[in-house]
Amino acid sequence: MWWDDPPPDAASFDALCAKSGGRVRAGESATTGGGRALFATAPVAKGEIVFRESPSLILQDPANRPLARACARCHSMLRGAPSETACAQGCGEGYCDERCRVAHVEQGSHGLLCVGPIDSWEHPLAALKLACARDDDGDGHLALIAEMCAWCIASAARRGDASSSSSSSGASTAVAAALDDANLRTYVAGAVWDWTGASGGDGARARCEAHARMIREAMASHEGSSEKLRGAEALMDPASGVVGARGVAELAGVLARNSLAVAVESSSASASAPASAPASAPGDASTSNASPRKLGARYEGVALFPLTCLMNHSCEPNAEVRFEDAGPGAGVVAAVHALREIRVGEELRHSYVDETRPVFLRAADLAAFGFRCDCGRCARARGGS
Numbered sequence: 001m002w003w004d005d006p007p008p009d010a011a012s013f014d015a016l017c018a019k020s021g022g023r024v025r026a027g028e029s030a031t032t033g034g035g036r037a038l039f040a041t042a043p044v045a046k047g048e049i050v051f052r053e054s055p056s057l058i059l060q061d062p063a064n065r066p067l068a069r070a071c072a073r074c075h076s077m078l079r080g081a082p083s084e085t086a087c088a089q090g091c092g093e094g095y096c097d098e099r100c101r102v103a104h105v106e107q108g109s110h111g112l113l114c115v116g117p118i119d120s121w122e123h124p125l126a127a128l129k130l131a132c133a134r135d136d137d138g139d140g141h142l143a144l145i146a147e148m149c150a151w152c153i154a155s156a157a158r159r160g161d162a163s164s165s166s167s168s169s170g171a172s173t174a175v176a177a178a179l180d181d182a183n184l185r186t187y188v189a190g191a192v193w194d195w196t197g198a199s200g201g202d203g204a205r206a207r208c209e210a211h212a213r214m215i216r217e218a219m220a221s222h223e224g225s226s227e228k229l230r231g232a233e234a235l236m237d238p239a240s241g242v243v244g245a246r247g248v249a250e251l252a253g254v255l256a257r258n259s260l261a262v263a264v265e266s267s268s269a270s271a272s273a274p275a276s277a278p279a280s281a282p283g284d285a286s287t288s289n290a291s292p293r294k295l296g297a298r299y300e301g302v303a304l305f306p307l308t309c310l311m312n313h314s315c316e317p318n319a320e321v322r323f324e325d326a327g328p329g330a331g332v333v334a335a336v337h338a339l340r341e342i343r344v345g346e347e348l349r350h351s352y353v354d355e356t357r358p359v360f361l362r363a364a365d366l367a368a369f370g371f372r373c374d375c376g377r378c379a380r381a382r383g384g385s
């Protein structure tokens with residue numbers, strides 16, 4: 001099965017590293033049992049940006065949407081009037097420009113997840129949207145998992161390669177190709193229900209099964225769904241597809257291990273009210289009764305960044321991740337800053353938790369990530385020296 005494939009090796013990150021400016025490379029960590037890590041390939045001075053990169057996937061926090069109106073594709077803050085480029089189905093999603101709209105609505109996930117034309121909460125797509133908004137037992141990950149599934153399905157349908165899904169190895173290849181297209185394959189590293197962190201364990205299996213069923217029903221509920229899903233049959237398989245219980249568990253595992261909370265301060269957002277959806281439609285309930293946006297609203301969301309997510313944790317980090325709005329079309333990017341001078345070959349590490357907290361509280365925070373920290377500072381604290 002596709003989830004048994006060995007994860008892409010360090011060399012498969014070379015192109016991304018080059019694209020990010022060529023100052024880092026992926027490799028194996030000397031201290032985390034051969035796990036992956038990111039290393040500097042050039043000296044970096046304190047305060048410099050080591051690299052910037054765009055996310056594989058990013059989603060705005062639903063509660064933040066009324067406060068900070070962002071492009072649904074690249075997540076750059078929308079500064080124009082609410083009449084800027086929008087989804088034609090009236091769901092309330094807005095875009096920087098026509099390119100972002102086409103990439104999201106016509107080629108991307110939104111064509112499979114838009115609830116604009118739907119007028120009943122009973123409809124499987126509206127039910128999925130509601131479940132995403134109420135998802136408090138899955139770390140709020142259901143919306144991200146639905147988004148990941150939809151990007152994979154959209155790419156498989158675009159390839160339209162139905163012939164490759166007739167055999168089980170062909171199906172496995174089709175899923176791997178779709179994950180590649182969606183820039184998600186480098187993260188796949190095991191089902192969330194096998195994970196020891198906060199998201200795994202009891203309840204994870206039932207949650208994944210329920211989420212997979214909900215997403216499959218939503219995807220199959222489209223008018224003319226056979227057309228929309230043609231070529232994506234392998235991905236929709238309840239046993240072996242991305243939208244099966246195990247597939248969803250893999251995607252949930254990706255999020256549990258890699259997702260980063262994103263916050264972008266914005267000092268120049270305008271104060272215009274967001275577009276409101278028709279009152280009777282489930283389309284974008286999160287913005288339909290919004291109050292006008294505050295000046296300087298801060299964008300908040302969750303994202304996966306391929307290189308940034310390779311960085312291991314340290315309680316005495318040499319790097320820090322900050323997020324920037326790179327403007328219309330470019331959108332939200334991660335910028336990794338050097339907190340001190342970094343030598344060639346040194347591993348880049350940032351802190352997954354508030355490293356100013358005492359060692360026993362850091363240990364509790366880090367347990368949610370499924371590991372015990374053995375950085376120099378934790379070792380010194382535990383050794384009493």
Ligand SMILES: [Zn+2]
Pocket residue numbers: 071072073074075076095096097100328329330331
């Ligand atoms: Zn955009």
Ligand SMILES: [Zn+2]
Pocket residue numbers: 087088089090091092093110114115116
């Ligand atoms: Zn829409």
Ligand SMILES: [Zn+2]
Pocket residue numbers: 314315316373374375376377378379
């Ligand atoms: Zn530590």
